[in-house]
Amino acid sequence: MKTNYQMLIVDDIEMNRAMLIKIFGKEYTVFSAENGREAMEVLDMHDIDIVLLDLSMPVMDGYEVITAMKGSQKLSAIPIVVTTGAVDKSERRAFDLGADDFVTKPYDPYIVKKRVDNLVQKYVLQLENLKQALTHAESLNKAKTEFFSKMSHEIRTPINSIISLSTLIEGNLSNPIKVEELNQKIKSSSKYLLSVINDILDISAIEHQKIVITKSPFDFKRMVESISAMFYGQCNEKNIRFNMNLVNFTEEYLFGDPHRLKQILVNLISNAVKFTPNGGEINVRVSQISRVANMVKLRFEVEDNGEGIAEERQMQIFEPFEQETMDTVRNHGGSGLGLSIVKNIVELMGGTINVTSAKGQGSTFAADIPFTITRELNDVSLEKLKSVRALIIDDDRETQDYAKMVLSRMGITCDVAESGPEALEIMKKAFSESRGYDICFVDWRMPGMSGIEITRAIRTTFDDDTVIVVASAYDMGEIEKDAKMAGANVVVPKPMFQSTVFDLLMNISGGNYHENTENSVNYKFDGKRILLAEDNTLNAEVVMDLLHMVGFEIDRAVDGQEVCQMFDESEEGMYDAVLMDIQMPKMNGYEATRYIRESKHPQGKDIPIIAVTANAFTSDVRKSLEAGMNDHIAKPIDTERLYTSLDKLVGQN
């Protein structure tokens, strides 16, 4: 882009020339001429961008100059500013001949400069822009022609292969192994061909502006999971470490175009796989970079430590048909269109994409795309989770941080352990202080003590009440059986989503949080008070809710010892019943029951004690009754059952 323009000043009076040079000399390169003929000579020899022309001059006057310039192809586009001492109608004639503007003498230097500068901006700059656009269009056209010939080749080659292969199959029908081999080749040629065709169609659609970005609600979580699964296999084959991480991320149900988003991610990740050598590493990060009202902007980063991209090429790679891209196609295959399609789609979605890279140092592609959010977790439910305690058992720091973030966002307190042994230590301590963990998240693959072993250990050392969630980045189908057998409650894929955790907690606690059973309207236990012994906070919350709903007041003890103490200290008649969990620290339910029955408290012998426990075998029921309990209710709690039992034992108002 030119920054220094060349000006021709034509005037027979030296003073006039001198004054104009004074005004423009600093910013323009100035040539001068005393008359029309000299002016034409200068115009012939130099590339003049603008002419300041006096009209009355000897030898060849201004009008003749204008006429001569407009008659010359080379000169006709040069803007002409006429300087005139107008007393007559000289300007009109000048305009008629083709002058672009005029200034009257004596002129105000400011006005003259402005007029000239404006003209230069409009004419000269525009002309340059047009020239550039023309050059660009020409080179684009050339590139497209090359592209089409390249693409015909890319299309014909696989088709020819397919035809040859089919012919070969015909000749080898009796050899099933050979047939199978040939068939696989047909398959891969076909797939390749299809991808080339799809790319061409996409590019064509983009060029004709036919691509439509839809907006529908979609499950982002599911999409991320499927992409993860897609690439783990490919990366394993090339021995590439593949990580997909969600950072600082809260929303899962988005409003947008899942098909196109997937196309973008798959494209970027495929490229990364293509350009990363064996033993390399690819990290995909999805982070939430901003949130305003119901719009959220997500950043999708695909980072690899492969070949990298030279700085000069970084702008080009997003262009279709670029020469360099074609070289890449020759070397690495593909249609050479991928990134340009990606860029177009990202921009159609209202986003931006850029690349950070250096030759030999890998690349990071980052696409920032806005989405609308469609669903919020119910605030009321979140309240309930405030007292839940979680333990995260994972050796990977980033996973720990992420899980911690997801859980604390839900109001759940959480601790972290890096290994099985550490986890067991922490849990022992907590249990002894009656602050047992309600839920544990165990990573499946860990060095030393594996996820399975940790799960078994927790079950044998502690109880069945703690919810154990096994998290795994790998194929869940294989692990699920083993995990469940070891005692895990559920297996979830990594990365772990907020809604997954939430659903888990709701389901495992009996799923009674949301449901207000119709029947409960019939029961009225107002004025009655229950002493609840339950070490697991989550379970306690559930029960307390159920009881509150029908009018009960509740006091809670967190272990066997405390329930005995509270019972002892209670005034006669304060409690109408005791709900007793069996597996508790310090003193279990049976022992506590026996204590109460043998105590000197006036209600000791008679107060109804109901066992509420996960253990529901007949032997357990018998044990409860033998200890002195009146009833035994299994978890997850059947609300009706509980109410009926209480009704029977406590009676209503």
Added chain:
Amino acid sequence: MNEIMTILDKMGAETEDALERFLDDEEMYLKYVQDFPNEGSMGKLKAAVGAKDYDAAEKAVHALKGIVNNLGFLPLADAAIDMLEELRDGNIEDALEAYEDLTVEYDRFTEAINNWKSSVGGQE
């Protein structure tokens, strides 16, 4: 401001305005003021009038008009414009009357300038 400018202003010039056109370059302006008596347009005009070549006179007075306008010598400019208009309208007699006024003003100004030049040795 230079003393010659004051003198000329008293004679009806507007030298400050003129200076602006020279982007306040006083040195440049004064150079042209000094050169004015030697500037050739008046000479050409005299010759043309003498030869009754009114086309040439028109060109010359046109040129002179431009110069005196630039320098801010308004009385001269007015006279020159008058003469120019009369010439263009073909009113030779009226043009020549204007020419008389023009000559008078021209002499006044050049005299003042020449006096100033010799009094300061032509330097400033």
